[in-house]
Amino acid sequence: MLEFILERGNYWAIIGLMMIGLYTLFAATNLIKRLVGLSIFQTSIILFYISLSRIDGGTAPILYGKDAKGHGGGHGEEAAAGYGADAASAASDAAHGAADAAHGAASHGFEHVYSNPLPHVLMLTAIVVGVATLAVGLAIVVRIREAYGTIEADEIRDMDLDVALAQYAEDHPGEANPA
Incomplete structure (x- = not known):
């Protein structure tokens, strides 16, 4: 207690x-x-x-490392399209709460947990x-x-x-x- x-x-x-x-x-x-x-x-x-x-172990929502390479981490239109898809995914995760957001990040193949x-x-x-x-x-x-x-x-x-x-x-x- x-x-x-x-x-x-x-x-x-x-x-x-x-x-x-x-x-x-x-x-x-x-x-x-x-x-x-x-x-x-x-x-x-x-x-x-x-x-x-607050999410335990969560970092700023800036893709880096393997997450950036796997989701449009380059510069240019491909990166912008990847970030747009990530933003839509993050907005969807935000609607389901912090616990679901952390689970959603893991299910999308992200290496890191990102805070909303x-x-x-x-x-x-x-x-x-x-x-x-x-x-x-x-x-x-x-x-x-x-x-x-x-x-x-x-x-x-x-x-x-x-x-x-x-x-x-x-x-x-x-x-x-x-x-």
Whole structure:
């Protein structure tokens, strides 16, 4: 049991980061702290996908050695056609998961096991989206600070409630206050 836990240390770290991010996102009243929690959570998800895409003994998907010679390893049109077929094969293998991809590489006669780069590329996109989300969130926090004079969610909520009650009293003179 201890070996099972220790072999998956990266997943335990990811779970820890995920819980820290979620707790900060929900428990903090400061808007910047909430954005930090969101960033920690996004980072844990990215680390999770990268950990899932790892293949034991896998190398970069660049054919070399006997693999390159047997599958269009020369320069020119034959090589391009071979690489196109390998790309189609790799895309097919990616749809069946990492374990099937490793088996598919062996069944196609490859000498080496190659890692699928698609999850890494998708996570690069997720990183860019995460940075853009954080930038927009910080810009909104700046505007909230200018409008309310604070970035504490409780204080902002109280100010909005006071304004709403004052507006209701103005619109409905002589009626009881709904709060």
